[in-house]
Amino acid sequence: MSQPTCGAPTKAGGSCRAFVPPGRTACVSHDPAMAAMVAAARRRGGTMAAKLRILEGKRLRLDSPAAEVKFTSNVVQDCLGGTVDVDVARTTLYGLGILLKAVEQARQSDVETMLAEVRQLVAEARRRPA
Numbered sequence: 001m002s003q004p005t006c007g008a009p010t011k012a013g014g015s016c017r018a019f020v021p022p023g024r025t026a027c028v029s030h031d032p033a034m035a036a037m038v039a040a041a042r043r044r045g046g047t048m049a050a051k052l053r054i055l056e057g058k059r060l061r062l063d064s065p066a067a068e069v070k071f072t073s074n075v076v077q078d079c080l081g082g083t084v085d086v087d088v089a090r091t092t093l094y095g096l097g098i099l100l101k102a103v104e105q106a107r108q109s110d111v112e113t114m115l116a117e118v119r120q121l122v123a124e125a126r127r128r129p130a
């Protein structure tokens with residue numbers, strides 16, 4: 001037995017192919033009787049997404065040596081000032097060392113990729129007749 005499809009016009013200009021639940025005239029998205037419930041669910045989803053964005057915004061981006069230097073300086077000074085535990089500072093600085101190496105390696109890899117591209121372009125240019 002095949003379920004009926006919605007058929008309501010979509011934003012893309014086609015017709016909705018979602019199944020219509022038994023006893024309904026349209027799919028959940030296009031049923032006017034479900035509009036309030038769908039809107040409430042979207043608001044909840046939006047609220048969760050906003051909360052996630054706020055949390056992510058609180059995380060420091062340590063993706064450049066400059067950002068790491070600033071953060072490292074703060075950790076050292078806070079440790080000396082007694083507001084950051086010595087063990088926490090030690091673990092943090094250890095992690096920063098690993099992070100800095102990873103950033104350096106990523107940059108080195110970028111430079112090598114660019115050099116290979118430049119060498120290839122030069123070789124192609126030399127092969128071309130003047």
Ligand SMILES: [Zn+2]
Binds near residue numbers: 006008017026027028
């Ligand atoms: Zn629909």
